[in-house]
Amino acid sequence: MRNALLKLAHRHVWQRLPRNARRAALLHGSAWLAPRVTAGARAVAPVIVAGPLRSASGLGEGARICHDALKQAGLSVYGIDLTRALLYDENRADFDFEDGRNLIGAGSLFLHVGGPLVPLALLRLGRAVVKDKRIVAHWVWELPRMPEDWRLGVPFVHEIWTPSRFAAEAISTITGDRPVHILPHPMVPQAGGPRPEATSDGRPFTALVILNIASSFERKNPCAAIRAFRQAFGDDPGARLIVKFANASAYPKAVQLMKDAAGGASNVVFIGEMLDFAEIEALYAESDVVMSLHRAEGFGLVVAEGMLRGLPVIATDWSGNTDFMTRETGMPVGYKLVPAHDPQNTYEHPDMCWADADVEQAAEALRTLRADPDLRRNLGLAAQTHATRFLSQKAYGERAAKLLASA
Numbered sequence: 001m002r003n004a005l006l007k008l009a010h011r012h013v014w015q016r017l018p019r020n021a022r023r024a025a026l027l028h029g030s031a032w033l034a035p036r037v038t039a040g041a042r043a044v045a046p047v048i049v050a051g052p053l054r055s056a057s058g059l060g061e062g063a064r065i066c067h068d069a070l071k072q073a074g075l076s077v078y079g080i081d082l083t084r085a086l087l088y089d090e091n092r093a094d095f096d097f098e099d100g101r102n103l104i105g106a107g108s109l110f111l112h113v114g115g116p117l118v119p120l121a122l123l124r125l126g127r128a129v130v131k132d133k134r135i136v137a138h139w140v141w142e143l144p145r146m147p148e149d150w151r152l153g154v155p156f157v158h159e160i161w162t163p164s165r166f167a168a169e170a171i172s173t174i175t176g177d178r179p180v181h182i183l184p185h186p187m188v189p190q191a192g193g194p195r196p197e198a199t200s201d202g203r204p205f206t207a208l209v210i211l212n213i214a215s216s217f218e219r220k221n222p223c224a225a226i227r228a229f230r231q232a233f234g235d236d237p238g239a240r241l242i243v244k245f246a247n248a249s250a251y252p253k254a255v256q257l258m259k260d261a262a263g264g265a266s267n268v269v270f271i272g273e274m275l276d277f278a279e280i281e282a283l284y285a286e287s288d289v290v291m292s293l294h295r296a297e298g299f300g301l302v303v304a305e306g307m308l309r310g311l312p313v314i315a316t317d318w319s320g321n322t323d324f325m326t327r328e329t330g331m332p333v334g335y336k337l338v339p340a341h342d343p344q345n346t347y348e349h350p351d352m353c354w355a356d357a358d359v360e361q362a363a364e365a366l367r368t369l370r371a372d373p374d375l376r377r378n379l380g381l382a383a384q385t386h387a388t389r390f391l392s393q394k395a396y397g398e399r400a401a402k403l404l405a406s407a
Contacts, residue, residue: 024149027116031152034119035127041158043108043134043407048100050080050125051112051138055088056246056274058215058301062138062163062185063112064095069186070110073397078103085124086117089214089247091274101129108404109133111157115150122156134158134407140167140298142219142319143340143352146174154178159407163299164320181403184323185299186396187308189388204240204267205370207314208287210280210302211243214250217257218342221316221357224293226261226268228314228362232370235265239370244271244283251344284309288376289369293333293357295340296347297321303330304391307383312376314365318355324390329383331365334358 047070051063060083071077078100083090109130113121118137122130137157141150151174159179162168168182207229211220222243233239241262248255255272262268275283284290290306292315297303300321306313307329315321317332325332335355342348369376389395 026120027149027152030117030119030123031156034122034156035130037135037156037158038130038132041132041134042106043136043404044106045108046076046078046100046103047108047110047404048078048080048103048129048133049097049110049112050082050100050121052083052086052088053079053081053095053097054083054090054092055086056091057088057212058140058299059112059114060088060092061301062140062299063110064092065186065188066110066112066138067097068188069393069396070400072393073401075397075401080125080129082113082121082124085121086113091246094276101125104128104131106132107134109135110138111135112138113153115139115146115153118153118156134404136161138162139171140164140320141170142167142296142298143347143349143354144170145349145352146170147349150174161403164323166320166322167298183396183399183403184391185301185304186393187304187387187391188393189308203286204238206240206242206287207289207291207366208283208306208311209241209243209291210245210283210305212246213254214247216342216344216346217251217254218344219295219347219354221293221295222258223261224357224359225291225362226258228291228293228359228366229268230261230263230265231359232363232366233267235267237267239267239366241268242271242283242287243268244275244280246272246274248272253343284311287311289314289366291362291366292316292321293359293362294319294321295354295356300325304387307387308391310380310384312369312379312383314362314369316355316357324387325383329386330379331369333362333365 049067052060079097080100135157137160139160161181161183163185168180172180209225229241290311290313292303294316297320303313303315303321313330335357337353338356339350340347340352340354
């Protein structure tokens with residue numbers, strides 16, 4: 001009888017509420033019911049990394065590389081996957097971890113969940129798991145100020161870690177006495193480097209764009225990269241742009257918008273299917289340059305991945321990636337600040353600004369890199385050297401261990 005009444009209420013009341021009203025009710029209801037932090041909880045072993053561990057998203061990738069870096073540092077590390085609980089697509093089922101769902105008592109809980117969803121995540125984890133844990137939120141935000149609903153998560157965590165100065169400045173505006181620490185994402189060093197000039201084998205000069213449409217198509221701004229490539233090379237078969245995207249269903253207009261920007265050009269290639277690690281590596285291996293004309297990044301994983309592989313990166317000179325990408329290690333692109341409009345609503349904050357990259361400057365950077373193999377090689381090597389040192393798992397593990405010891 002109770003289940004029948006709940007189904008009736010869901011059909012005739014809940015589903016008829018406006019989307020924003022349903023979201024607000026869910027978030028505030030979760031905040032009312034979720035387990036509170038244990039005052040004075042110490043950061044001790046074991047460490048549980050909880051988040052969308054099996055989602056091909058920036059949040060999921062951040063959780064996975066955190067898990068692996070802590071394990072590499074010799075800590076006792078477990079995982080709890082929240083992919084389905086947070087309604088993400090489960091498309092990284094190959095990630096392995098020791099299940100931490102039965103770890104009761106003292107420990108450290110690293111929560112890779114956005115602020116508004118922290119209470120919901122804690123509800124799903126359960127009071128028994130949460131009790132007596134030191135709760136460390138791993139947050140990233142891509143605009144200069146935090147949305148008000150992120151305040152919901154603050155009382156449920158002891159401290160916040162974030163990967164860039166840009167994100168830390170935004171997060172600190174809402175956290176009160178909760179400490180905010182900056183730890184750049186730990187990255188695994190990669191082989192590779194700039195390819196030799198494509199000549200005798202007929203290989204085209206190749207630029208690579210990688211994006212997750214579910215992380216906001218407008219924020220990732222791939223159409224600007226496509227326009228820059230077209231402006232630089234037109235229909236020249238000696239140049240090629242590869243656009244690898246995921247989760248197109250999150251914004252059904254996205255693919256057509258990208259194809260419109262390409263204008264039917266045969267030297268612009270779109271790849272929408274899921275690729276495994278080896279296939280992604282193959283894309284990097286056949287590329288000469290990585291492009292990210294993003295409007296905002298809390299960190300800039302694609303920028304970092306390109307640099308680690310010894311590839312020169314052309315990227316907007318604004319937000320999180322400026323911590324580790326300079327004119328000595330990449331080709332930063334100028335921009336103008338414009339109101340943040342996002343039809344997917346995640347970043348629909350016209351009272352804030354994000355960056356609109358200079359397409360003409362990006363096109364000139366592409367032409368320069370194509371014409372100068374020595375510049376590509378030297379810039380790529382400088383990028384790889386700097387990223388390998390700045391984003392190392394060892395540095396992250398040492399810094400994380402110190403923070404946990406002092407908590």
